[in-house]
Structure formats: C-alpha cells, structure tokens
Amino acid sequence: AQSVTQPDIHITVSEGASLELRCNYSYGATPYLFWYVQSPGQGLQLLLKYFSGDTLVQGIKGFEAEFKRSQSSFNLRKPSVHWSDAAEYFCAVGAIETGFQKLVFGTGTRLLVSP
Amino acid sequence: NAGVTQTPKFQVLKTGQSMTLQCAQDMNHEYMSWYRQDPGMGLRLIHYSVGAGITDQGEVPNGYNVSRSTTEDFPLRLLSAAPSQTSVYFCASRLGLAGGRGTDTQYFGPGTRLTVL
Numbered sequence: 316a317q318s319v320t321q322p323d324i325h326i327t328v329s330e331g332a333s334l335e336l337r338c339n340y341s342y343g344a345t346p347y348l349f350w351y352v353q354s355p356g357q358g359l360q361l362l363l364k365y366f367s368g369d370t371l372v373q374g375i376k377g378f379e380a381e382f383k384r385s386q387s388s389f390n391l392r393k394p395s396v397h398w399s400d401a402a403e404y405f406c407a408v409g410a411i412e413t414g415f416q417k418l419v420f421g422t423g424t425r426l427l428v429s430p
Numbered sequence: 431n432a433g434v435t436q437t438p439k440f441q442v443l444k445t446g447q448s449m450t451l452q453c454a455q456d457m458n459h460e461y462m463s464w465y466r467q468d469p470g471m472g473l474r475l476i477h478y479s480v481g482a483g484i485t486d487q488g489e490v491p492n493g494y495n496v497s498r499s500t501t502e503d504f505p506l507r508l509l510s511a512a513p514s515q516t517s518v519y520f521c522a523s524r525l526g527l528a529g530g531r532g533t534d535t536q537y538f539g540p541g542t543r544l545t546v547l
Contacts, residue, residue, distance in 0.1 A: 358434075358520055358538035359473075405472060417488065418536070420472040
C-alpha cells in the first residue's frame with residue numbers, strides 16, 4: 316500500500332528566502348506524485364504532478380519538485396517565497412491501477428512567511 | 431464552468447441525525463471522490479465513483495453511503511451522525527483515465543465543515 320510522510324508540520328520562511336518542503340513516499344511500483352496547496356478556508360489546488368520522464372517538474376506559481384527514486388522523495392522547492400505563499404501544502408501519491416482515485420495524502424506542512 | 435460545488439458550506443448536527451452533503455460538477459468528469467480532512471491527518475478517501483452507477487469504498491467508508499445516479503452529482507449520506515464524523519469534507523472530480531495523462535488533475539470543491547454535537 317502507498318504511504319506518504321511529510322516530516323515537517325510547520326515551517327517558517329522569511330519573505331524572499333528559498334523554500335524546500337520535504338515529502339517521502341512508500342510504494343512498490345513507479346509512483347505517481349502530486350503536490351497540492353490549500354489556502355485557509357479553501358479547497359485544494361494542484362501545484363504540480365509527476366508521472367514519468369524528467370525528474371524535475373515545474374508547476375504553477377513558480378514551484379518545482381524533484382523526484383528522487385533512490386531517496387523515495389519528492390521535495391517541493393521555490394527559489395523566492397512571497398507572503399501569498401503562506402498556506403498548507405500536501406504531498407500525495409497515487410496508483411494508476413486505481414485510476415489515481417485512491418490518492419494517499421501526507422499530513423501536510425503549514426508554511427508561515429515572515430516579513 | 432462552476433467547477434466542483436458543494437453544499438452546504440457549514441452544518442451542525444446532533445448525534446443520530448441524518449443528512450446529505452451535496453456535490454456537483456459541470457465538467458462532465460467521469461471520476462468523483464469524497465475526502466474528509468482532520469487536523470494532523472491530512473485528507474482521507476471515504477468513497478469514490480468511476481462513473482454513473484459505479485461506486486467503491488476508500489480508506490474510511492464506515493458511517494457513510496454514496497450513490498451516483500448521474501454524471502454530475504455525487505452525494506454523501508450520513509445515516510446516523512456521530513461526533514467522530516466532525517470534520518471538513520471535500521468533494522473532488524477528474525475527467526478519468528480515458529482522457530489520458532493530461533486529464534489526471536483532480537479538482538476540489540470548497541469543502542463542507544460539519545460539526546456533530
């Protein structure tokens with residue numbers, strides 16, 4: 316069965332500084348990986364996804380993520396954080412066998428941005 | 431397109447009451463899902479549907495029923511609410527495997543915050 320670990324519950328970053336959010340997954344086959352963002356009181360919005368090919372994936376809002384099979388990781392990065400990036404971020408893994416319906420989410424990392 | 435809509439936005443129930451959370455999408459998506467979100471738990475899949483008339487259980491299905499009579503609607507029913515069902519509920523939809531990889535994005539509704547006293 317798939318599982319996802321986001322080891323950081325909260326992260327505080329200064330505005331303009333770089334950001335890296337960690338995600339580790341467990342899955343027996345090639346994983347299908349996603350990062351979602353949730354602003355307060357809102358639903359989830361897809362930032363980026365990885366299925367195959369180039370291990371560095373570009374997403375919306377200037378985010379990118381790198382798939383590292385050897386480390387079972389899919390960390391999210393942004394070179395310069397803006398105050399509007401303050402939100403909760405979720406990593407998820409899916410299996411093509413279930414049509415990605417059985418997405419398994421991590422517990423989330425809350426990003427705080429300081430002035 | 432309105433996307434994925436959910437009603438109500440907020441609801442308070444007493445233990446033992448029943449209610450239906452509504453979810454609708456106007457994107458002709460084949461796949462629809464219900465998740466619940468609890469603090470420190472992330473999102474957990476309750477039930478999902480891969481098309482009209484077809485539903486299946488997710489990770490935490492107990493206490494919830496679903497049906498899918500039309501492509502557009504996927505209601506979630508609580509037959510006898512319990513305090514453990516206090517949560518934020520999200521509905522999501524996606525086009526489906528037939529659409530290819532480019533359609534694998536799940537679109538989430540704004541959520542329903544449910545409190546059971």
